[in-house]
Amino acid sequence: MATTQPGTHVVYQEKLRPSIGMWALIIMGAASTALMVLPVWKLGIIILPVITFVLLAWWLTSLTITIIVTERQLFVGDAHIDRRFISQAYAYDAEAARQARGTGLDARAFLRLRPWAKLAVRIDIDDASDPTPYWLVSSRNPKEFATALSS
Template structure:
């Protein structure tokens, strides 16, 4: 069982706003065929919802590894994870962002966790990961690291 697992689903308002694809399709295709507009709108909406569900990344801490989307890193190669909420998260995603950082961020999820990479051979200075529960994710990362890494980082 993972120490931490979260799927970064879109917020409900994205699904609600996406319903507007149906009347938009009807409006565009009504002069040609009203049933075609209805069917096209429904197909577009289902396709959008399906693609949002399929492409939502999973953030997981398990077995001494952090997985964010399709990437993963051993926790022995990372420093102490730092949760960021509200203003600090905005800075992390904006003016404080290093172009070399590995990002798994979603615009509809404001909090992030910064995970420094301590591997000298890795050019990535840190991972920046969106999460709805930044304190829990940081605690799972910090609690799952090797004991000697925790002692030297504390």
């Protein structure tokens, strides 16, 4: 836990990186490009999959979410909100998160969801000037995340 300035003590931190399964998918996608150019360009069997892998790896890495809860603020990637506007946080298991992402979703909600994280946290917002009713954020540790926001 790091401390920088008064009120910025980190209470919870999580880095939501792509799963091994997602990396396997981009490896298979990059390898399959070799099959597309095999009849046309022999050197492309090596060059094209490497270029494809680098581009897909860069894209997949850019989908990483960093979640930081300090004493005063919540940061989810580039978004942040003062904790005084957070009224409640709920840890969702896989089934509740699936419903929250589907039929239970409010179109005004702020979403930071990733397909490789089946669990989520719903963070209710209590700010009269903000039309966003809640944030729905993927997490691998939703109970710890929600507890950090509630404390």
